[in-house]
Amino acid sequence: MSIAFGSSSETFVVEVKRRGPYRGELDRLLAKTDALRVRGTPLLLVPELGARLQKELVERGWSWADEQGNYDLRAPGFWLRQVGKVAEVKSPRLPGGLAGKRLVRWLIAGVGETSSETLKLKDLAQRLEVSAPAVSQIVRQLRQLGFVGGSRGISEVDRERLLHAFMREYPGAGGRTEYAYSLDAPGELAARMEEAMGPMVGLSADVGPDRIIPWRAPTTLVVYMKSPQLLSNLGLVPAEARADANVLIQYPEDMSVFSLPGSPKGGVSTLADPTQMLIDLHRLGGSDRLEAAEELERWLLK
Template identity: 30%
Template sequence: MGEVARADRDSATRRQLTQLVCRRAPSVSIVHRRRIMLTVQDSERLVAGVWADLATAYGIVADFPGPDARADVVLSGPNLARTAFAIKRFTRPVQPSAARRLAAVAADSGKSDVRLLVIAPGASPEARRVAEEVGVSLITVQEGTQTEGFLCTVAGVVRLESPTQSPAQVRARGRVPWGTYAVAFTLLEGSVRDQSELAARAGIGRPRVSQVLTQLGEFVVHSNAEWAVRDPRALAAWLVERYPKEPLLATTWATLEPPVRAAETASRRLDEIGVRHAVSGEVAADRIAPWARPATAWIWVAAPADLQPAGLTPAPADAATLTLAVSEDPHLLSSARPAADGMPQLPGWRVWVDLVHQGRDDAADALADGLVAGRIR
């Protein structure tokens, strides 16, 4: 596996999100206009791709309302109260008259606990105004543009607007050497016999391993027929300066349970719905090298998930005790290993990098001391 370009990573993440929320396609109603037919690609974009967009751009998670529910989907997020929606899909931009007609139909349906959500390729300004006025949620999505609109929820209107990119985000375009980081993290876990073993463990191609070892020359040594790290702290410091700090997406949650229990509860929920994940942060550090009582929990996931059925509540970051984060690193979750109780957990040095990036210095220092002393990995 070679280096992964940003476009490829975004595409892979979108596929993971689509697989999560589209095990059963919502029973949408399609309005066909004269000579306008929905292509397979458009259908996938408007039915499945929109959930991936909502998750990656706004942290809004789609969930199934259950086989007996009268809704098509349930949406929730840190700033979005859990709300059930029935979906109507248009193949052409929505007009004001359509918004009024749909509101009347929804009012006559008797589904007072289910809101109406319209998904369309566009809408006129007047149609947007009318839709919001009558309480019809409206999402517009086109290929190559970000999903926008608003959701009329049980607690008010939530607006979906494209965030302004920061200079750091603009500079981040292009390739990130994930394969290089994978090799470095793998070597920190322990010595390897040869480059073939290193390639298999890191999850990249053998030719690329040779290039990376040359790049990491000052940090690695080849002796006694093994490849090993000269100074783990030096290589770890090199990684913490270069490895991307920000996740692709993070949703934050609160619970009355202590962080360790919260991580266990969340892990069980993620297992139930089939979402790959790995525990990191203070909870993982304490499990690897006990040092103090963790104050927060951090779990890397393949795709966002709704933790409300497990008793957690969406919360702003400053009030949250648990974070679910989606990484752009294609090797991160593959590096996870089950702990003694079966809960998947990142290797020690990956946990250490997360702790430093999160400003959890006390936990990071205690973990690094144990890792360097060779007591743990």
């Protein structure tokens, strides 16, 4: 794209994204800078972009523009800027609490994705083991935010937008985390945990996603547990810090991280909720995991 302003002109190489990058994705995007500069100045075009990311992109030699009419276009001897139409991007206030998180995760997995499929709130409450009034209130809030359609029950869900909002807002599973090290491959360790504890565990990255979309040999195991276990009983050695660990055992406050019985994308009771796997892939970071996260997101939303 070429832009002329007075006697100056500049060619921009436009990178179009459906959403602004998550924290873990930014370095991967910026790694393209040198390759794009061969053809012009790199420019990121997204629906909306927060002030922090705006600043970081500019500092790394990128220009940016959003669908609200804000932009910051910079090149040697060339600068066009218009900001202020939209403040720092704020995620919608999604329903909180265990019931809210369970329902949001369930809807992301695919319930009610077409207008011909209407799910009654009473049936949904029974599936999630949540009271019908609570489900009604949560759905009303999601409908007001534009994530859910249908005046009665649930007939349409904007699953992709709901997923991204949930990932932006999610504060973490809370609770307590233990760091450990195992000489065994994460996949082998995970299999032993499943055999010994069954649905008391929820396997997340790297092993959980690899079960769904095999991508590479897992190097780390994030596992959620419903009750405390001695590390020695699991064949694990305590690690002093995260950097020394290849096993992260979390005893979460948020129990929605575990597989939801009957969920469209559940199936295996010993795997964590797929949305949680996606969150953990981004949390662990690394280019391989971000590629796996893209594939997992496609699987989750298809």
